[in-house]
Amino acid sequence: MDAYFGRAKFSGDAYFRGAAFNGDLGLSFKRTSFDMNAYFERAKFNCLASFSGVKFAGELTFRNALFIYPKSQEKFCKKTKNVLTMAGNRDEEECHFYREMEAKRIQKGIRGNSGLGLCDCLKTDTWSFWKFFFHDVIEYFFVQKIFGYGVHPFWLFGWWLALVVAFAVIYSIKGGIEQPEA
Numbered sequence: 001m002d003a004y005f006g007r008a009k010f011s012g013d014a015y016f017r018g019a020a021f022n023g024d025l026g027l028s029f030k031r032t033s034f035d036m037n038a039y040f041e042r043a044k045f046n047c048l049a050s051f052s053g054v055k056f057a058g059e060l061t062f063r064n065a066l067f068i069y070p071k072s073q074e075k076f077c078k079k080t081k082n083v084l085t086m087a088g089n090r091d092e093e094e095c096h097f098y099r100e101m102e103a104k105r106i107q108k109g110i111r112g113n114s115g116l117g118l119c120d121c122l123k124t125d126t127w128s129f130w131k132f133f134f135h136d137v138i139e140y141f142f143v144q145k146i147f148g149y150g151v152h153p154f155w156l157f158g159w160w161l162a163l164v165v166a167f168a169v170i171y172s173i174k175g176g177i178e179q180p181e182a
Helices: 070-087 090-108 118-124 128-146 153-173
Strands: none
Touching: 070 090, 090 128, 128 153
């Protein structure tokens, strides 16, 4: 079922926690006004969603929300990041920046905005392997998981520590450390 909240006005807190949005035509929050807080935590967006011209006066979050279409995730998280920047909420802003960048990476990869699974995309696109290799493997591991888009600096330290310990163990097992003769 499609949902249209265009030009709606929420004068109190709007709780969409855990809501599931489905439909062929999509979901629209165009020119909607939220006078208080809007919570979309753990909401599932199983359709294309529009969030243009929306005004927020209070808190806003899409933490742990699931998006089938990465373009919707990018737009929602970008708007949320901008609202949180104006409010000065740095922690939530960084969370939504990370989700926005994740959506951009997915769009460059083989899934793009198709909503298809990995196997279906590999069958349909001639450049699928290279898109998959560069964006869904290399960029996923090195840029998103290790560096955390610059939002999670301790991830880099954690990965560095794990690699140092792993190579030290391998070095020790392979006999790289031997007792010199007295």
